[in-house]
Amino acid sequence: GQQVMQIPQYQHVQEGEDFTTYCNSSTTLSNIQWYKQRPGGHPVFLIQLVKSGEVKKQKRLTFQFGEAKKNSSLHITATQTTDVGTYFCAGLTGGSYIPTFGRGTSLIVHP
Amino acid sequence: KAGVTQTPRYLIKTRGQQVTLSCSPISGHRSVSWYQQTPGQGLQFLFEYFSETQRNKGNFPGRFSGRQFSNSRSEMNVSTLELGDSALYLCASSLVSSGGADTQYFGPGTRLTVL
Numbered sequence: 001g002q003q004v005m006q007i008p009q010y011q012h013v014q015e016g017e018d019f020t021t022y023c024n025s026s027t028t029l030s031n032i033q034w035y036k037q038r039p040g041g042h043p044v045f046l047i048q049l050v051k052s053g054e055v056k057k058q059k060r061l062t063f064q065f066g067e068a069k070k071n072s073s074l075h076i077t078a079t080q081t082t083d084v085g086t087y088f089c090a091g092l093t094g095g096s097y098i099p100t101f102g103r104g105t106s107l108i109v110h111p
Numbered sequence: 112k113a114g115v116t117q118t119p120r121y122l123i124k125t126r127g128q129q130v131t132l133s134c135s136p137i138s139g140h141r142s143v144s145w146y147q148q149t150p151g152q153g154l155q156f157l158f159e160y161f162s163e164t165q166r167n168k169g170n171f172p173g174r175f176s177g178r179q180f181s182n183s184r185s186e187m188n189v190s191t192l193e194l195g196d197s198a199l200y201l202c203a204s205s206l207v208s209s210g211g212a213d214t215q216y217f218g219p220g221t222r223l224t225v226l
Contacts, residue, residue, distance in 0.1 A: 035215075101154040
């Protein structure tokens with residue numbers, strides 16, 4: 001079945017440093033979604049990427065979808081303590097209703 | 112619109128018991144999915160219901176079951192609880208009509224502890 005691998009599992013950064021998490025799928029995806037889960041909270045939708053090579057920005061967050069539509073990344077510039085949480089990617093294949101979630105990357109920001 | 116609600120928020124059971132969790136989706140959302148989240152396994156898909164029918168199923172034993180009512184509210188049941196069933200159970204609703212995936216809106220979850 002489809003697998004979505006996400007690395008790294010954990011990332012410690014000093015406040016102000018950049019952060020990137022990577023997501024790789026074993027199969028070509030129709031689209032990919034990103035979610036953020038704060039400690040003690042539930043996953044919250046951030047964005048969806050659909051087109052090959054697509055790049056989207058949300059303030060300090062930059063999301064990319066690979067040309068082959070098998071990988072994606074989330075980059076945060078100048079992290080803040082409010083960025084703390086676990087970031088999940090979730091990939092969908094054509095005709096699938098349910099995304100396959102990666103294991104997530106937990107971001108820890110040290111002030 | 113009100114978000115996805117789940118009850119109860121916390122639950123403590125003992126091995127061998129059964130439990131029923133409830134989820135009310137966002138108004139107008141017809142798809143309800145259930146996930147199990149544990150520190151070791153991450154977010155694992157249990158099943159998805161659409162228009163009262165189970166449309167997708169994850170790789171969980173038959174002790175895990177669910178259903179959806181005509182108002183789209185959903186319940187999941189776990190019978191013969193095991194220690195390993197301790198987890199956060201998340202419900203997510205989405206606005207899926209004729210097909211294709213849409214954003215999953217998660218509820219706050221039910222924290223189940225099995226002693």
